[in-house]
Amino acid sequence: MKNLRIFLLIVLCMFCLASTAYAIDLGYIWAGKSGMATRVTKGFEAGMKKIAPQVNIEYRKELSSIDELAQVVKKWEGEKNGIVLLRSNAAKWLAGNSLAVPTFIGGCNHPKQLGVIQNLDSPERNITGVTYYLPVETQFKIFNEILPEMKSVLLLLGKGNASAIVDRQGTKDICRNLAYSYKEVECIAVNDAVNAVNSVDGSQTMVIIGNQSLLFDSADEIVAAAGKTPVVAYSDRAVKLGALGGLVADDNKLGHMLAESVVDVLVNSKSISSVPVKTDPAPRFYVNLKTAEKIGIELPYSILSAATIIE
Numbered sequence: 001m002k003n004l005r006i007f008l009l010i011v012l013c014m015f016c017l018a019s020t021a022y023a024i025d026l027g028y029i030w031a032g033k034s035g036m037a038t039r040v041t042k043g044f045e046a047g048m049k050k051i052a053p054q055v056n057i058e059y060r061k062e063l064s065s066i067d068e069l070a071q072v073v074k075k076w077e078g079e080k081n082g083i084v085l086l087r088s089n090a091a092k093w094l095a096g097n098s099l100a101v102p103t104f105i106g107g108c109n110h111p112k113q114l115g116v117i118q119n120l121d122s123p124e125r126n127i128t129g130v131t132y133y134l135p136v137e138t139q140f141k142i143f144n145e146i147l148p149e150m151k152s153v154l155l156l157l158g159k160g161n162a163s164a165i166v167d168r169q170g171t172k173d174i175c176r177n178l179a180y181s182y183k184e185v186e187c188i189a190v191n192d193a194v195n196a197v198n199s200v201d202g203s204q205t206m207v208i209i210g211n212q213s214l215l216f217d218s219a220d221e222i223v224a225a226a227g228k229t230p231v232v233a234y235s236d237r238a239v240k241l242g243a244l245g246g247l248v249a250d251d252n253k254l255g256h257m258l259a260e261s262v263v264d265v266l267v268n269s270k271s272i273s274s275v276p277v278k279t280d281p282a283p284r285f286y287v288n289l290k291t292a293e294k295i296g297i298e299l300p301y302s303i304l305s306a307a308t309i310i311e
Contacts (some may be wrong), residue, residue: 024055024266027076030086030107031063034213035237036132036251037086040107043255044084052263066093077101082266084129084258088162091116098125102265102272105129106258107251109166109211111277120277128265130258130278132211132249136170139234139247140178142285143206145300146245147230151204152181156193156222158212159186167210167234190218197226209233209243219243228295239286240310244297249280284308 028044030037041061048055058080063069066089076083077099085094086107094103095115103126110133111117117127144150155171157164168184175182185196193215197207207226209215211234215222219238223231233239233246257278264270287307292299299307 024052024082025080026055026057026082026084026262026266027060027073027080028057028084028086029060029063029069029072029076030090031066031069032087032089033062034087034107037061037107039251040086040130040255040258043252043257044106044259045255046252047256047259048262051259052267055262055266066090069093070097073097073099082262084262088114088166092162092165094127101126103127103129104258104262104265105131105277106254107132109133109163110170113166113169114162117277122273123275123277124273126272128261128272128275128277130254130261132251132254133166133279134247134249134283136174140174142245142247142303143232145303146297147206149204150180150206152206153183154196154200154205154207155182155184155210156196156207156215157184157186157210158214159188161210161212161214163211167212171208187214190214190221193218193222194225197222197229197231200226200229205229207231209235209238211235216241223291230295230297231291236284236286236308239288242288242291244291244295245285245287245303245307247283247285249283253280254278286310 060072069090073083080101082102084104088108091105091108091111091114105111106129108131111131117123153175157167172182185192187193207229209219209222216233216235216238219241223242231243233243235246236248239246261275264275265272285307288310
């Protein structure tokens with residue numbers, strides 16, 4: 001009996017040692033308040049619970065600044081097997097800071113334009129993840145079907161927001177290719193956006209709300225100020241508040257896809273270069289029917305039949 005107890009004790013110790021040896025610790029962090037980061041995290045948590053519940057995850061949410069984020073990440077670099085950084089501001093920070101552990105990005109705009117990764121299909125710098133970015137060409141194809149007389153664009157951007165870099169470049173490029181007049185206004189406050197749309201001649205102009213919370217959370221004020229001038233957006237939040245339409249990635253889906261990438265690298269031991277940065281393969285176009293009726297826009301059936309309708 002004594003020998004049996006000793007044997008069982010040895011087996012238990014070996015099991016504990018094996019469990020410790022194969023423990024996987026992940027840090028998950030972002031700075032600032034963000035509804036998008038919250039939605040991505042919800043999908044991520046559901047995905048991890050389903051496919052890799054054994055991974056230990058430490059969450060640090062809504063930190064006060066990128067400087068605080070940097071301090072935590074540098075500490076985690078010596079403690080974690082991998083780190084997830086959400087939002088474009090963290091991705092932009094990561095562009096100038098290499099980490100020794102596998103790193104994953106999410107809830108951010110185009111990683112290449114933010115300077116993080118050059119090859120999204122075969123990521124370098126030990127970084128991969130997901131992005132909500134959608135090709136501006138695809139969005140403008142839909143905008144043109146809805147507004148075929150459009151000749152000029154006013155892009156509203158949140159001043160100093162990292163994602164504004166990507167919104168600006170993509171919109172300027174497509175306007176140049178289509179020979180549209182392009183104007184942008186960087187906004188520090190909502191009044192900057194309101195004043196900008198108040199001065200627009202809306203006969204052939206489309207206003208675009210950039211994917212920055214300052215603007216899309218105040219879309220109702222911007223739309224009201226625009227009057228009959230059509231306002232579209234790069235976010236669904238703005239459409240729900242009154243913008244005419246917008247093509248948007250599913251944040252919850254991206255969170256689940258982020259979990260899959262983390263598991264591929266940390267659990268299945270795939271190299272990061274073999275785990276591409278993922279985008280939503282089936283984004284949704286949101287349409288606000290009340291706004292369409294208010295400004296006298298007749299939406300093509302091809303758009304309505306495939307859109308998510310906001311009434």
